[in-house]
Amino acid sequence: MSGHLAARPPTVAVISATPASVEPARTALAEGFPEASVWNLLDDRLLSDAEAAGGLTPALSDRMLSLIGYAVHGGADAVLLSCSLYGPVLEQARREHGLPMQSSDQELFAEFSRRRFGSVLLLGHLAPAVQDSVNRLKRLLSATERAERTEVTGHTASGAAMAAAHQDLDALETSLAEAATPYLKEVDAVALGMFSLSPASAGVERALGLPVLSAPLLAARALRERFAAEAGDSRGGPR
Missing domain, CATH: 3.40.50.1860 (Rossmann fold)
Incomplete structure (x- = not known):
């Protein structure tokens, strides 16, 4: 991470598919990643659309990738997905953006x-x-x-x-x-x-x-460890 990023709290974008996941994620990050500044992003049709489609589809995967891209380009230093169904999208997102990212489960x-x-x-x-x-x-x-x-x-x-x-x-x-x-x-x-x-x-x-x-506290702690490890790996140069 660059020096100016290290000087401020890391921004963790939490991407949720239901409003009911927002507070559990916030609570878990407060305990498991307390130095983080939490940024909540919500698409409250991600679950209902997946249920109607019978599961995760390429179009829904692309929609989640767009949300992750929005978070990254908006200044997120790390991403946490609070919806288990969309976890498989993270492998591609990590390749595209190179940020610490954690799936819910x-x-x-x-x-x-x-x-x-x-x-x-x-x-x-x-x-x-x-x-x-x-x-x-x-x-x-x-x-x-x-x-x-x-x-x-x-x-x-x-x-x-x-x-x-x-x-x-x-x-x-x-x-x-x-x-x-x-x-x-x-x-x-x-x-x-x-x-x-x-x-x-x-x-x-x-x-x-x-x-x-x-899942939430375990995910928050794992993301904190991932962030610290990746920040250490990139110390001395830009992200």
Whole structure:
């Protein structure tokens, strides 16, 4: 990074696909990347359009790439995506822009690999996003030779999207706990695969008696580490 950038707080652009993800991302960055200045960008049709299309399409990927480009050209020093479905877009974005970037659940998945649970239930409120997350977690575990010992199941929680949108924490906790209850004898841990679900993690953990991991704080800390490493690599020259 150049000297003038090092003299001011780094600007982290958080790109969200639902308003319910904005505050969890802000809270996580305040704890996990406290020196960052947060810039929120929201396209609140990214999820509904993906649901209507049955998942991530080339046109939607291009739309996210445009948002990332807007953030970069607007002065962002790092980018955090708060929507798990759009994480695969980051590989191309990193090649194009060369900035530290973090997907919402990349570090969450790494944490599951480190903790070596025998079975994981991944909860979400959008079926294409849940299936995408399950597939990517399985690929990660396979790459680390954990696939044969870890079962990954995905399930959508009815009512979770509405509860998150209305910031109704009680309803959100109830929706997620009820969705997980049929799997209690089969799983060792629960993953909340969307930022918007993360405020319920502690309550759901109490209700289920199982470890419940959520993504925002892990992502914020990972982005801070990535930013520090890349800033160190480029010290003494322009970005």
